[in-house]
Amino acid sequence: MDFDVIVLGGGIVGVSxxxxxxxxxxxxxxxxxxAPGEETSFGNAGLIERTAVVPYGFPRDLRTLMRFAKNRSTDLYWDYRAVPHFATWLARFWWESSAERLMxxxxxxxxxxxxxxxxxxRxxxxxxxxxxxRATGWIDAYRTPARLAREAAVxxxxxxxxxxxxxxxxxxTLxxxxxxxxxxxCGALHWQDPMSVVNPGALTKGYARLFEASGGVVLxxxxxxxxGRAGAWTVQTTSGRISAKEAVVALGPWSDCVFAPLGxxxxxxxxxGYHMHYRPTRPMLSMPFVDAEQGYVVAPMEGRLRLTTGVEIARRDAEPTGIQLGRAERFARPSFGLGERLDGSPWLGLRPCTPDMRPVIGRAPRHTGLWFAFGHNHHGLTLGPATGRLLAEMMTGEPTFADPHPFRVERFSR
Structure with a gap:
C-alpha cells in the first residue's frame, strides 16, 4: 500500500x-x-480555551429563550427555513443540556x-x-454591574x-x-490560563509544515x-488514487459526506459564524475580548482586529447573510474603536457540533480500519492536538491518556 494511514481533512484536528x-x-x-488550515480552522477567535470546562449548553432560562425566539439578538440568529432540518437535533441538544447531563x-x-x-x-x-x-488569557467583559457580580461568583x-x-x-482597572x-x-473577568493565537490559519499551516518536514505527504x-475494499482504503487525489490500510475521517462539518454514504x-x-477584520483606531488589544452580554468576540490578529460572531442556525450550504455581523458591529465599533473593514466580504465558518456536546473520536464499528475524529462543538482549535494524541494512541494500541468511551460513535445508535 502507498501509506499506512490516510487522514481526510486538513484542519487543526486532521493535521494533529x-x-x-x-x-x-x-x-x-x-x-x-x-491547503491545510483554510476552512473552519482559519476563521475562529484564536482561543486555546483551557477554561472551557463546561460545554456550551442549550439555554434553559425562560428569559433567554424568549429573547432567542424573537430572533433579534446578537449572539444567535436563526433561519426559519432551517428549523425542520435542526428540529430533532435541537430537541436532543436541549435534553442533553439539563444540569445533570451537562455536568x-x-x-x-x-x-x-x-x-x-x-x-x-509541544x-x-x-x-x-x-x-x-500569546499566554495572556482572555477577557470576559460585562456591561451591567449586576450581571458582572453574578458571573464573578460563578x-x-x-x-x-x-x-x-x-x-x-x-x-x-479594565x-x-x-x-x-x-x-x-463596567468590568470584566480575566481568565489567565488560556492561550490565544494571532493567526489560527497560520498555526494550522505551521503544524502541517512540521508534518511534511518529518516525511508526511499532503495531497x-x-x-x-x-x-474500502479488500482490506484497503483508497481515495482519489490529484496525484492519482492512493491506498492505505486505515483511514481517518477528520473533515469537521463535512464529515457526513463520508460517514453518511457508509450508513x-x-x-x-x-x-x-462570521468574522471580519478592521483597522484599529485605538491601542491594540493585548488579548481576545468577549462581550458577554452581546455574544461576540473581538481579538487582536497581527495588527488587525477580528470580530467573530455568535451562532447562526442555518443550513450548511445556505447563502451567507450579513445580519449577525451587522448586529455585532453596532456594539463593537464604539466599544473597541473598530475602523474600516479590511476584508472584501465577511468570512463564513462552520462549527461541527453534536447534540451531546462531545466529539466523535474512535473506531467506526462496521468498517475495519476506519476511524472518526470530528464534532468538537466550538472547540476544534482548542482540542485538535489532544484529539490527535488520543486517536493515535487508540489506533496504535497504546494506553490512552483519557477514557475514549464517551466519544465512541455507538452512543448514537441506541
Missing amino acids: CALHLQDRGRRVALVDRR AAARDMLPLIERSVTEHE LIKRAELQHLV AEATAGSYGLRVSVLDGA AAREPGAVGGF TGDAATLI YRIPLRVKR
Whole structure:
C-alpha cells in the first residue's frame, strides 16, 4: 500500500491526527480539497480555551429563550427555513443540556480540556511557532454591574473547582489595562490560563509544515471518493488514487459526506459564524475580548482586529447573510474603536457540533480500519492536538491518556 494511514481533512484536528500518527511510526497521507488550515480552522477567535470546562449548553432560562425566539439578538440568529432540518437535533441538544447531563459532559470532556494547552505547546515548540501565540488569557467583559457580580461568583467557584486562575476587574482597572476597550463595560473577568493565537490559519499551516518536514505527504483530493475494499482504503487525489490500510475521517462539518454514504447516522450539525477584520483606531488589544452580554468576540490578529460572531442556525450550504455581523458591529465599533473593514466580504465558518456536546473520536464499528475524529462543538482549535494524541494512541494500541468511551460513535445508535 502507498501509506499506512490516510487522514481526510486538513484542519487543526486532521493535521494533529496526522502528526501524532507519524510520531508513532505510521506513514501518513493528509488529504483535503484545499491547503491545510483554510476552512473552519482559519476563521475562529484564536482561543486555546483551557477554561472551557463546561460545554456550551442549550439555554434553559425562560428569559433567554424568549429573547432567542424573537430572533433579534446578537449572539444567535436563526433561519426559519432551517428549523425542520435542526428540529430533532435541537430537541436532543436541549435534553442533553439539563444540569445533570451537562455536568456529565463536562466530566467526560475534562481530560481533553486539561491537555489542550500543553499538547499545543509541544507542537508549537517543535514547529517553532511561538510568534503566533500569546499566554495572556482572555477577557470576559460585562456591561451591567449586576450581571458582572453574578458571573464573578460563578467564575470564582469554577476556578476553585478546576484549578483555574481568574481575576475580577472593575471598570477603572479594565480601562487602564486595556485602553483599546473603553466603551460601555463596567468590568470584566480575566481568565489567565488560556492561550490565544494571532493567526489560527497560520498555526494550522505551521503544524502541517512540521508534518511534511518529518516525511508526511499532503495531497489535494476528494474525500467523497473514499472506498474500502479488500482490506484497503483508497481515495482519489490529484496525484492519482492512493491506498492505505486505515483511514481517518477528520473533515469537521463535512464529515457526513463520508460517514453518511457508509450508513452511519450520526447527528452532526453545523453552527455557522462570521468574522471580519478592521483597522484599529485605538491601542491594540493585548488579548481576545468577549462581550458577554452581546455574544461576540473581538481579538487582536497581527495588527488587525477580528470580530467573530455568535451562532447562526442555518443550513450548511445556505447563502451567507450579513445580519449577525451587522448586529455585532453596532456594539463593537464604539466599544473597541473598530475602523474600516479590511476584508472584501465577511468570512463564513462552520462549527461541527453534536447534540451531546462531545466529539466523535474512535473506531467506526462496521468498517475495519476506519476511524472518526470530528464534532468538537466550538472547540476544534482548542482540542485538535489532544484529539490527535488520543486517536493515535487508540489506533496504535497504546494506553490512552483519557477514557475514549464517551466519544465512541455507538452512543448514537441506541
